[in-house]
Amino acid sequence: xxxxxxxxxxxxxxxxxxxxxxxxxxxxxxxxxxxxxxxxxxxxxxxxxxxxxxxxxxxxxxxxxxxxxxxxxxxxxxxxxxxxxxxxxxxxxxxxxxxxxxxxxxxxxxxxxxxxxxxxxxxxxxxxxxxxxxxxxxxxxxxxxxxxxxxxxxxxxxxxxxxxxxxxxxxxxxxxxxxxxxxxxxxxxxxxxxxxxxxxxxxxxxxxxxxxxxxxxxxxxxxxxxxxxxxxxxxxxxxxxxxxxxxxxxxxxxxxxxxxxxxxxxxxxxxxxxxxxxxxxxxxxxxxxxxxxxxxxxxxxxxxxxxxxxxxxxxxxxxxxxxxxxxxxxxxxxxxxxxxxxxxxxxxxxxxxxxxxxxxxxxxxxxxxxxxxxxxxxxxxxxxxxxxxxxxxxxxxxxxxxxxxxxxxxxxxxxxxxxxxxxxxxxxxxxxxxxxxxxxxxxxxxxxxxxxxxxxxxxxxxxxxxxxxxxxxxxxxxxxxxxxxxxxxxx
Amino acid sequence: xxxxxxxxxxxxxxxxxxxxxxxxxxxxxxxxxxxxxxxxxxxxxxxxxxxxxxxxxxxxxxxxxxxxxxxxxxxxxxxxxxxxxxxxxxxxxxxxxxxxxxxxxxxxxxxxxxxxxxxxxxxxxxxxxxxxxxxxxxxxxxxxxxxxxxxxxxxxxxxxxxxxxxxxxxxxxxxxxxxxxxxxxxxxxxxxxxxxxxxxxxxxxxxxxxxxxxxxxxxxxxxxxxxxxxxxxxxxxxxxxxxxxxxxxxxxxxxxxxxxxxxxxxxxxxxxxxxxxxxxxxxxxxxxxxxxxxxxxxxxxxxxxxxxxxxxxxxxxxxxxxxxxxxxxxxxxxxxxxxxxxxxxxxxxxxxxxxxxxxxxxxxxxxxxxxxxxxxxxxxxxxxxxxxxxxxxxxxxxxxxxxxxxxxxxxxxxxxxxxxxxxxxxxxxxxxxxxxxxxxxxxxxxxxxxxxxxxxxxxxxxxxxxxxxxxxxxxxxxxxxxxxxxxxxxx
Numbered sequence: 001x002x003x004x005x006x007x008x009x010x011x012x013x014x015x016x017x018x019x020x021x022x023x024x025x026x027x028x029x030x031x032x033x034x035x036x037x038x039x040x041x042x043x044x045x046x047x048x049x050x051x052x053x054x055x056x057x058x059x060x061x062x063x064x065x066x067x068x069x070x071x072x073x074x075x076x077x078x079x080x081x082x083x084x085x086x087x088x089x090x091x092x093x094x095x096x097x098x099x100x101x102x103x104x105x106x107x108x109x110x111x112x113x114x115x116x117x118x119x120x121x122x123x124x125x126x127x128x129x130x131x132x133x134x135x136x137x138x139x140x141x142x143x144x145x146x147x148x149x150x151x152x153x154x155x156x157x158x159x160x161x162x163x164x165x166x167x168x169x170x171x172x173x174x175x176x177x178x179x180x181x182x183x184x185x186x187x188x189x190x191x192x193x194x195x196x197x198x199x200x201x202x203x204x205x206x207x208x209x210x211x212x213x214x215x216x217x218x219x220x221x222x223x224x225x226x227x228x229x230x231x232x233x234x235x236x237x238x239x240x241x242x243x244x245x246x247x248x249x250x251x252x253x254x255x256x257x258x259x260x261x262x263x264x265x266x267x268x269x270x271x272x273x274x275x276x277x278x279x280x281x282x283x284x285x286x287x288x289x290x291x292x293x294x295x296x297x298x299x300x301x302x303x304x305x306x307x308x309x310x311x312x313x314x315x316x317x318x319x320x321x322x323x324x325x326x327x328x329x330x331x332x333x334x335x336x337x338x339x340x341x342x343x344x345x346x347x348x349x350x351x352x353x354x355x356x357x358x359x360x361x362x363x364x365x366x367x368x369x370x371x372x373x374x375x376x377x378x379x380x381x382x383x384x385x386x387x388x389x390x391x392x393x394x395x396x397x398x399x400x401x402x403x404x405x406x407x408x409x410x411x412x413x414x415x416x417x418x419x420x421x422x423x424x425x426x427x428x429x430x431x432x433x434x435x436x437x438x439x440x441x442x443x444x445x446x447x448x449x450x451x452x453x454x455x456x457x458x459x460x461x462x463x464x465x466x467x468x469x470x471x472x473x474x475x476x477x478x479x480x481x482x483x484x485x486x487x488x489x490x491x
Numbered sequence: 492x493x494x495x496x497x498x499x500x501x502x503x504x505x506x507x508x509x510x511x512x513x514x515x516x517x518x519x520x521x522x523x524x525x526x527x528x529x530x531x532x533x534x535x536x537x538x539x540x541x542x543x544x545x546x547x548x549x550x551x552x553x554x555x556x557x558x559x560x561x562x563x564x565x566x567x568x569x570x571x572x573x574x575x576x577x578x579x580x581x582x583x584x585x586x587x588x589x590x591x592x593x594x595x596x597x598x599x600x601x602x603x604x605x606x607x608x609x610x611x612x613x614x615x616x617x618x619x620x621x622x623x624x625x626x627x628x629x630x631x632x633x634x635x636x637x638x639x640x641x642x643x644x645x646x647x648x649x650x651x652x653x654x655x656x657x658x659x660x661x662x663x664x665x666x667x668x669x670x671x672x673x674x675x676x677x678x679x680x681x682x683x684x685x686x687x688x689x690x691x692x693x694x695x696x697x698x699x700x701x702x703x704x705x706x707x708x709x710x711x712x713x714x715x716x717x718x719x720x721x722x723x724x725x726x727x728x729x730x731x732x733x734x735x736x737x738x739x740x741x742x743x744x745x746x747x748x749x750x751x752x753x754x755x756x757x758x759x760x761x762x763x764x765x766x767x768x769x770x771x772x773x774x775x776x777x778x779x780x781x782x783x784x785x786x787x788x789x790x791x792x793x794x795x796x797x798x799x800x801x802x803x804x805x806x807x808x809x810x811x812x813x814x815x816x817x818x819x820x821x822x823x824x825x826x827x828x829x830x831x832x833x834x835x836x837x838x839x840x841x842x843x844x845x846x847x848x849x850x851x852x853x854x855x856x857x858x859x860x861x862x863x864x865x866x867x868x869x870x871x872x873x874x875x876x877x878x879x880x881x882x883x884x885x886x887x888x889x890x891x892x893x894x895x896x897x898x899x900x901x902x903x904x905x906x907x908x909x910x911x912x913x914x915x916x917x918x919x920x921x922x923x924x925x926x927x928x929x930x931x932x933x934x935x936x937x938x939x940x941x942x943x944x945x946x947x948x949x950x951x952x953x954x955x956x957x958x959x960x961x962x963x964x965x966x967x968x969x970x971x972x973x974x975x976x977x978x979x980x981x982x
Binding site: 033034036039040043154155156168169170171172173175176179180183221223247249250251252253254255257258259261262263287288289314315316317318319320321322323324325326327328332333334335354356357358360399400401402403404405406438439441442443444446447450466468 | 524525527530531534645646647659660661662663664666667670671674712714738740741742743744745746748749750752753754778779780805806807808809810811812813814815816817818819823824825826845847848849851891892893894895896897929930932933934935937938941957959
């Protein structure tokens, strides 16, 4: 299928970049701990040949190592280069001679060093590569993670492909995004770390992802924009087809200085960038965590039928704060209708609990197997209320350190059993349910939390790391939906 | 010492409340899992007699159980009652006859139920208790955690006393605050969960904590205020003597409704509350997490010599975002002087790193034992720069899932060793250092993170759960300092 796409008449001109038949890793390290590119490509199962290139080694991680790209026997589509900037001239000629299509320069020390000769070198690299028929990704970046093609750049990324594309000027931010969000169920079509963007840049990749049928949601981390008009066109095209969630780095003088040191980016005016995003219909966020949360919301909680949240949770003080948080972020927490309150009162303790909304459940204090059923039933009743659009359940795998003699994991085990039943029963509700997590304090609770997240995403349910972050992400999702609905209507 | 204070001529009129000689737990459960009040009082080592009271049991958790308070042989200073609201009349008479001084009503189902007869009962309880010479804490609350006196209300609270007082209308919020912040080193003078505040209320406790010599920082969670003028007086008195950090629950219509169901509180106008706090010189926060973070900042990062942060961390993209975050929250991230940059360049890789500020270290990629020394040296150089007021180091115990064959904990172990050296060497710097944590994804990393937090607080160093939260907390601390400095100068 990848080949069909790559060669189809309607394929995007950059499609081939994501489907190399072979990869050479130039400057692969022969250290005992192995080369990260070679190792992670093997871990994820790249289906074609992987060629380590290093004149000082015969073998790297069990693969035959070549002294140069020219001496590799078969065709080489994609080259990852880790050798120092100053040694690139020869390598580029080798790649050209070999018919390489894409040169990914992991190497840094170019324009971002602030030194004139390095800036010139960067320009020369791109010019020469283009003359030789190659496109350049980078320099100063991690390159591509495309699970469907078996491409990756670090260990532990999921092998399973998905619907989210991430375009990131920072490799570490890309890595953190994938590591963190994959634990909440995100899977990826394309993740592109593009660094200094000397050749292929943010606009190329946005335009590609706009067309890419495997991409349903685009998340982006951008420090600088090479060509404002082109970027606006690509962003508008992408945002008219799918959600584009974008984080701008370098909004302040200090951040801009850091961006220049990082990817030689001219950060530009934050206000101009904001206007541009608003006009293009892209959704801006203000931190990497928010980029993660909002993308999770789009993947697992969209479409949100409306802003009215039914909140199910335990603890009166947290109920008050949750109602405040959700309201102040732009959602609503309406009082449940009398009938729903009456129904809830049949099985909720009177004392110290509320059935108005938030519904303060206190069911986990009930012994035996009843707690899970009662909590699931509470959620069902709340979801059935006509003035509620979706349910937010605030739960955790731990309430505090264990009682003496209880054993460190008894509480966690019990909560996990309760929540498994609740997720199972809630997945088939007619309205969406999302979960927000309470804090944990022990390794066993963390382990159980990771399992709980997995159970949720396998049921298509969004989970957020805390209630404030849930409030922000869900509100952003809802208000984005509203503005796009209005735009669609006004057309 | 406690007795000196309690009986001293200058003691606060409420001092005796915090130093009971004995505690009776009325309605203690005889269930096999034990009674939480009895069990936790024994866990923390309450030094006087604990008397479970339950007419249906002879023994609870190995302690002799009494059918009523009257039948307890020795004097009873403090009674915790868990029996239902409707059975209270007799218990109050018993307590009065026995000369009980403080009645803590864990029991809920009073005013917050919204039912007229329960509201009347609540009023009667307080009236009758006062006639019999008792003060009431609650109803509908967890009561007191006073480690110096061996008082507590749940398992796992630290036995060691400290300098922070927490006044919380919510018991669960108080519990969460203590559980979470104790892992970052907070220890407590008094934690007071006061629920419906029918007798002793927020103003009484604020006034007490203002006078309390064991309290250096006051954190508070308040839903409603009984008497605005009295509250303002108490708040102003407290805030003129020590930092008062305050979270108001029920800022919105939905939150106010929840507050009424929770503690029968009339939430009142958020704007009036804000004005009142501003005029009194108290520091307001907007979430429980922020209450935790800011209190940690006051405890371990105060006084902050100025707003200029030297940021030491790994990862270019995160450096950019950190600089933005810190600046946008009201701190500054000035470029390091040329001399400091030159000094850093001696041992920082040129490629892909910056020595301007944030300083992108990348030292953890260096093999062997050098990484720790280089990181510590980087921090030392940054701290020495004349235009830097304090150092923020963004570190974590994990960079991602392990490489195949590396073993799940190798990376975590290595990072832990590095950071232990760094903390040891940085604790003696002439300027404060604080840490913010990167995300983790494995139980072993969580375990190591908890150990790292402990190492830090034992060295008097503040740690924050992420960089955005660090930015907010430190900026709030700095700007509070500035406004109090101005007030002091203008006097």
